[in-house]
């Protein structure tokens with residue numbers, strides 16, 4: 001082994017250990033913190049949250065954090081297996097000996113890599129749904145629906161993913177040294193298209209989306225949307241109860257495909273005023289241009305990513321250092337793509353606190369928008385119901401929350417909405 005590839009192997013091991021160590025450390029902090037506070041509802045919530053609900057949230061949070069630890073360990077082992085232990089190299093050699101080099105072999109490599117990864121992830125996904133979610137009363141899926149989701153998801157993934165991957169690999173082989181710039185352009189176009197196609201075509205394959213049926217509620221909601229300058233066509237109710245008792249609302253898309261989606265489970269639990277407030281929060285995400293900000297950031301980060309890939313894919317040590325022997329007389333583009341996709345998350349994991357912080361800032365901004373256009377007390381009570389119904393803990397470990405939470409902990413959000421009631425100092 002030459003020294004750059006030895007160095008890369010060492011960096012890989014270092015990043016793997018550091019990432020796994022951080023994950024396990026944060027999860028164990030979260031478990032200890034939540035467990036220590038499980039018998040005492042925080043003072044600010046004593047009037048609104050029962051002891052039993054508080055304990056359920058603690059048990060659920062701990063169960064998920066434990067599962068996350070197991071997942072992190074398995075992921076690290078798999079990554080090591082694919083790279084330094086020779087898994088990807090063996091798969092590549094096998095396909096080369098069957099098919100010979102060329103675009104089809106490269107596509108087969110990416111396809112079979114994704115398929116094997118998907119199969120290996122199945123037991124964990126099954127366990128999460130049918131053991132953890134099930135035991136807390138959240139799972140509404142039977143095995144049939146789970147399998148049909150799996151089948152549809154794989155099919156859509158192949159239909160959408162393989163053509164774009166084929167195009168990128170073709171560009172890598174034929175567009176010269178600046179291929180990565182072309183590939184970036186294609187990738188951006190693809191993502192923008194997906195932002196339109198996902199809510200209108202793909203998501204409806206898995207769920208039913210219907211306009212709000214309740215007449216009185218619809219009038220109320222339309223009035224709010226008009227006040228906020230939002231097309232009334234953009235509100236949908238989704239049958240989330242088919243799969244899970246978790247309640248949610250989200251915003252997605254842009255332009256004509258822009259929409260706010262309410263889970264039916266959410267509508268069942270909230271009063272009309274609370275629904276207004278949650279909708280105002282989601283509209284706030286549009287009005288404060290959070291989608292545009294995310295898209296612009298994705299543009300910039302992926303340009304950086306493609307430029308890096310453009311450079312790395314030409315370095316022999318990039319392959320050998322990650323446990324793969326590149327072929328000298330044919331293209332290694334699929335190998336480069338796979339290795340890059342595997343290794344980049346090891347680095348970006350350490351950026352998750354930044355991303356989480358940005359996301360939490362957006363949540364605060366949307367909350368502020370909602371308190372201007374709806375009743376802030378309604379938003380506060382809706383949020384509390386949602387935190388409770390989803391068994392989200394009210395007492396997360398502060399460091400864990402800062403690292404991962406895309407939404408601020410309940411205490412912080414409510415303290416901003418109702419500064420007097422919820423004890424802003426806690």
Ligand SMILES: [Zn+2]
Nearest residue numbers: 281285363366
């Ligand atoms: Zn939000």
